[in-house]
Amino acid sequence: MTGFSGKLTCSRPRPIVAAKGQQSAKERQKIPEGNNVGHNPSDQHAHPKSDIEIAQAATMKPILDVAADKLGIDAQDLEPYGHYKAKLSLDCIDKLQSRPDGKLILVTAITPTPAGEGKTTTTVGLGDALNRIGKKAMMCLREPSLGPCFGMKGGAAGGGYAQVVPMEDINLHFTGDFHAIGAANNLLAALIDNHVYWRQNDDTGLDNRRITWRRALDMNDRSLRQITTSLGGVANGAPREAGFDITVASEVMAILCLAKDLKDLERRLGNVIIGYTRDRAPVLAKEINAQGAMTALLKDAMKPNLVQTLEHNPAFIHGGPFANIAHGCNTLIATKTALKLADYVVTEAGFGADLGAEKFFDIKCRKGGLKPDAAVLVATIRALKMHGGVAKDDLKTENLDALEKGCVNLERHIRNLKKFGVKIVVGINRFSADTQAEMDLVREKCAALGVEAVESDHWAQGGAGAEALARKVVEAAESGESDFGPLYADDVSLWHKVQTIATELYGASEIIADKKVRAQIKSLEADYGHFPVCIAKTQYSFSTDPDYKGAPTGHVVPIREVRLSAGAEFLVVVCGDIMTMPGLPRVPAANAIHLGDDGRVVGLF
Structure with a gap:
């Protein structure tokens, strides 16, 4: 066994004593033969229950008990959000590193x-x-x-008798991480517009026509894809075209998911490109001192959320x-x-x-x-x-x-x-x-x-x-046969990285790009050539055509655009039509969701 074994804690030990009439942690770990969730498996195939029916019928344990019994984590190292969700403190994480x-x-x-x-x-x-x-x-x-x-995909908490719970909490709001990410994203947007509005002692040279940072909202809303801001007179700023992305498409989300700690998070946020000067030089978030306040909004979102399975x-x-x-x-x-x-x-x-x-x-x-x-x-x-x-x-x-x-x-x-x-x-x-x-x-x-x-x-x-x-x-x-290595080295060219993925994994014969895109890739090589590439294409095919099923070969992968995510530290290579703000379907899932007479959520999958 390579990981943690036995009862250790991040801080003071917490003795686990079973209350009268309850099983001890040791007894609870003795799982009986057959199914552990109290149902006949054949019934689920013949007469399937919905995910939310199964989740709401489950008996959950207090998350503090799950943490203590299964992971040896003490209550004082957790920040509970109700009885069944908790965040793990960053101090505890630091103590685990040995x-x-x-x-x-x-x-x-x-x-x-x-x-x-x-x-x-x-x-x-x-x-x-x-x-x-x-x-x-x-x-x-x-x-x-x-x-x-609320659209058509559904939640992401598993399904049937293989779920994480509390399912409706996880799918709706959870611990507020996405709200914090959206707030940090939109704080930066507000600071950019404020910077342009006042313009005093402006040494960034940010061109109002070349602002690239967009606002974010955790909702499918096609009407916000392309908007005009600052209408209504000079007191509201200079009108310009802008737009919203869904929160999961924000670079702030990618940064949070790759940051090692709060200092790394702040450094990455400071390196976000917010726009360009008239001479097309990039302007960074740290040039308008946005990274500190953004990090403050994200300090709790940086802490992992602990829940349990059924x-x-x-x-x-x-x-x-x-x-x-x-x-x-x-x-x-x-x-x-x-x-x-x-x-x-x-x-x-x-x-x-x-x-x-x-x-x-x-x-x-x-x-x-x-x-x-x-x-x-x-x-x-x-x-x-x-x-x-x-x-x-x-x-x-x-x-x-x-x-x-x-x-x-x-x-x-x-x-x-x-x-x-x-x-x-x-x-x-x-x-x-x-x-x-x-x-x-x-x-x-x-x-x-x-x-x-x-x-x-x-x-x-x-x-x-x-x-x-x-x-x-x-x-x-445990075979010892895995010998992991990435597909390409850091020091090969950006073009070679994309070509390697396209030909080795997608079965493409070649990649193509127009003169403008090739020039853009070449200009990024000196400062960002060591970054990995993140190819954005349809998920429904190895090719860039979503209708091309199976395992196509000999197709061509066209590069339409390259976007620098300097904070996340990768280059997004766009190879198709990519929607960063989805719309709702003709009959959205939201139409079936409501509260029952007992106050519980109904219709959530």
Whole structure:
């Protein structure tokens, strides 16, 4: 065991004594055979309960007890937000640094389809299963955004009997981190406009026409994508075009998720580019002294949030940047802290492995010095059949020909992950309509590439349904065969970095860009050439065409634009139409959400 074992605390010891009639912590760790969440798994497949029904029926433990029993964290090192959520103090995190790291497991997936793959559900189910087989494990997840919750995507707390709770709190407001990030983003916007308004002793040379910083709101609202500010006369400032991004698309979010501590956070915030001079020289946030106040707004948001699964296992949920224009992973500070607290840490990355896993490896692991021990590639029979051309309404019918065609997507992702040197296990997220012949075909395809595929039914059974997957993950992580390395070196050119990802992972024949974009990339090389690249493209295909399913080859990846995220310390390479402020669908999920007679949330998934 490499991580924490036994009862240690960040500060003073807290003896755990069971009250009369209650189980001790030791007794509670003896998990009974079968399912641990009090239901018949076959019932969930035949008559599925909604996620919120399951979550609201669960019996949660006080988060202080979960922290003490599972992690050895004392109550005084936690800042409770009610009974079931808490933030871990930064002082406690500092005291953990002498401990060895546990093993890091990434959960990623095949190319997303409307049929769903279940990355978060698998992350939670695998974490519960690892605890069931005797491993001290915890999970690290991203925080959900309000916009998609009320739109069409849904929440990000897992599903079925593999969830983190309190589910409705996590999906709605949580501990206020996103509000703090939005406030810091908009404080900078206000300071920029104020700076332009007064203009006294202005030595920045900021051109009002070249302000690039946008405001942020954690909501899907297409009407705010492009706006005009400062109307109504000279007292309101100089009118200019501006706009809003959803909070998860803000560079402040990406910075928070990559910052090592508060000092690093302030340094990065100061390096944010807010606009340009008439001569097109960048103007930084620190030139208008914005970074100190922004950091003050984010001091509590920097602390990881601790919650529990339905099976009372600990999970950090912290940060949630976009997986296209940012890296799509939870905070670095939460992941590194979890590695000090547990023997196994299971985390996820957004979208498919071509985007999320690549950015996890090439950005988060590179910046944080992380070395993953194994990767779980999540696939479903349904999604693979969609990649093979089956319509969504026909997915319940066995179709081995279409499945075989769709498996090329899975095979491409397996080959790609191998290029990072990590040991791979394929997790087949089970659906009730899956047939044995279909399962066997997927296993055969994986075996031909030297990878084991394991069926998992955590959605219906919780951790009990993922024990076989957990054992294979432990076997992979403890094999010592992983030899992680990023796809490209820091010192190769920016163009070469993009070309490597496009040709090695996407199957492209080449990348192209017009003269203006090429000149922009060349101008960034001297000062920012050592930055990793963050490619923003559709998540629905290896190509830049969302309708191009399977595993396309020989396509061309066009670079439309390059955006410098100087605070987050990566370059966003835009290869397609990227929306940073989504709109609501014709029938938004918000229409079904309300409070019941008992005051509880109804209709939230």
